[in-house]
Amino acid sequence: MPDSAELSTEPAKAAVQVLISDSNDLNASDKWQRASVHGCEIYCYGQPLQKKCRGEAAPGLIGQLYRDLGGQCVQALTGHYALIIDDRRSGTCHLFSDRFVTHRLYYQSVSSGLIVADSLQALRGAATEPLALSRQAVVNYLYHHMIPSPRTVYEGVYCLEPAQRVSWCQGTLSSETWWQPAFDQQASQSEQQLADELFVLMQDVVADYCIKDKTGCFLSGGLDSSSLAGLVSQSIPSPDVFSIGFPVARYDEIDYARTAVEHFGLNGHEHCMTPEDVVAALPQVVGSMDQPFGNSSVIPTYFCAQLARSQGVNRLIAGDGGDELFAGNQRYATQLQLDRWRQRLRPLIGTLDLTLLRSPLPDTPALLGKAKSFVRQLKMTVPENVQYYNFLNLLDRKAIFSASVVKGVDLFEPDRQCQQLYDALPDASPLDRLLYLDWKHTLADNDLVKVSSMCRLAGVDVVYPMLDDRLVDFSLRVPAGIKLTRGNLRHLYKRAMDGFLPNKIIHKTKHGFGLPFGLWTKDQPKLQKLAYEAIDSLQRYDLFEKTFIDEAIHRHKSGHASYYGELVWVLMVLALWLDRNY
Structure with missing residues (x-):
């Protein structure tokens, strides 16, 4: 951490260029704040708060924290933000992301200094030389359907990862993770006490996100969007909520959204997607994305945000994060069940391997094929199981990519990334390790990119109450066996919402927001x-x-x-x- 002597030295010749996506003019942005403090330029996006009192942490205060704590100043902050501290006296620039990268920062170290931008388009526009396409990023994209940070689609350009500090000093980059979850498996309260605490906490958190005018909600009809909309209605009478329907029954959840509208007295707005919508919007949506993004629900997300904008709403509350905090995805239950079988049959796996997989037995009849598939999965790690049906695992990767790509990339980098994330918390339960894996790949690299990008394209702001640090910290105290029980996803969350949400929504089958x-x-x-x-x-x-x-x-x-x-x-x-x- 820098001391007072370092802060009082003459300015170093550090060339740091900070860009924003709208106009590359920080002074013209209503989302970025800037201050000069003790020889540092402080750039702040979003709503950082002081951890002790939850008061606003303006750039000037952050500069004071940096003077006192150096790079550890982020430990005194909470909330959703992106932060740049250009310490011109020491010739160092620090970049900080929040726990889930609710706002992305990209950076490139070049001979003349460091370029930092909140969009790849802005960074590309400032590059002195054409940015080369990263072929490794293309491989990773085909595996994940997005490009996980820190890589980007461009060679030599990187994106901050969750809870990361990247420091640049005279051409040298270094990084560290400033926060990592510590899951607690021993609850000090009863299940009912935890459920009651969760509901009260949800009320408090959501109320804090309802302080601005013209606030509305995404409403899919699922647990998170329905509970958030209901809680918002306690602060904003008959809030505007926005839902997307589909003319294909197995994709359509509009009936559940209407149930929430009726139950809470919401002001519902709907749009039914058509193939013509996709054809019309696709060029604009793809053109707005910083890099290739293969989650098809980006289209209905855009239409939902656009619908909100047409009704005068300029700020949307999104429910992203609930499934990943409180175990709402079916794959969690599937993988835990498979892991239990793995533990029971461990002494027999070698024999089953020889009998079924290393023998000339065919995959037919179907029962025998399923048995062989089951044994293959028993031999795998949990992250490998999660990706069992990935296209890149069903085909020969060398037959997918051109010879020049195969020669120059690591075809199995995506697999190792997943395993490294799962292994990062060795003392956590298998469920919590899966949740942590999804915090990175499903939330930070995927869903938040989708929702934030489409809201920006539609011209509305978006906030994520489910990812408030208070709810995240609460989720860490909930033992895995209470988050998810056999046959019941999101067990504790459903108990907390019992009597508040309609039973039809609490007990609905997990659906998703597909196209x-x-x-x-x-x-x-x-x-x-x-x-x-x-x-x-x-x-x-x-x-x-x-x-x-x-x-x-x-x-x-x-x-x-x-x-x-x-x-x-x-x-x-x-x-x-x-x-x-x-």
Whole structure:
């Protein structure tokens, strides 16, 4: 940490360029704050708060904290923010992300100094030389359907990871993680006491996010959006809520959203998605993204945010994070059940391997094929199990990518990233380790990017009460066995909301916010033409084998439309993004 002598020295010749996406003019931004304190330039985005009193932490105060605590000043902060401290006297620049990277920062170390930006488009515009496409990022994208930080689509350009401090000093970069969760498996309270505490805490947290005018809510009809909308109605009478429906029954949850609207007296607004919506919005949505992003729910998210804007709402409350804090995804239950089988059958796995997998037995009949698949999964680690049906695990990776890509990348980097995240908390329970894995890949790298980007495109702000540090810290105190019980996802959360949410919503099957793209592309000529022509254009970039491109289209036409539709979407988005940027 710098001492007073370091802060009083002459300014160093550190060239730090800070850019923002709107106009590259910090003074023209209403979201960034800036202050000069003790020879430092402090740039702050979002709403950092003082941890002790939850008062506002303005840039000037942050500068004082930095003077006293150095790089550890972030430990005195809470809230959702991005922070840049350019210490011009010591020639050091520090970049900080919050626990979930609710606002992204990108950086590139160049010969003339450091470039920092809150969008890749702004950084690319300031680059003195063309930014090269990262082929490793393309491999990672096809695996995850997004590009996990710290990599970006550009070589030599990086993104802050959750709870990370990156420091630059005269051309040298270093980093550290300033916070890591500590899960507690021994509850000091009864289950009912924890449920009661959770509900009261939810009330307090949500109320803090209702202080601005023209605030509305995303409303899918699921647990999180419904409970948040209900709690918002305690502070804002009949708040505006926004829902998306689909003309395909298994994708449509609008009936649950209407149940919440009626139950809490909300002012509901709806839009029913059509294939024509996708065709019309896709170029604009893809063009707005900093890098290829293959989560198809980005389209309904945009239409929902756009609907809010059309009703005069300028700030949306999103429910992202609840499933990852309180165990609401079916894969958690599936993997825990598989892990229990793994523990029971551990002495027999070698025998089963020899009998089923190393023998010439066929995969038919179906029962035998399922038995072989079961044994394969028993031999895997938990992260490998989670990705068992990943496209890159079902095909020969060397047959997917071009020879030049295979030669220059690590085809299994994504697998190792998942395993490293799972292994980062060796003392945590298997469930909590899975949650932590999702905090990075599902929240920070995926859902928050999707929602924040689409709200920005629609012209509305977005906040994430479920990721408030108070709720996150509470979730760490909840033992895994109470978060999820056999046959009951989000056990404690549902108990907390019992009597507040309608039973129809509490007991609904986990659905998700998907787009029926795979089905639509089989039946809608315009959408199919757009997708197939885009995918075919990928051959210009020498990234994939032509046989793989042809096979992807063939499997979508003749195979499982929904399953292979996801692959078609991921490839189409990549092609459209490349066509626009290269």
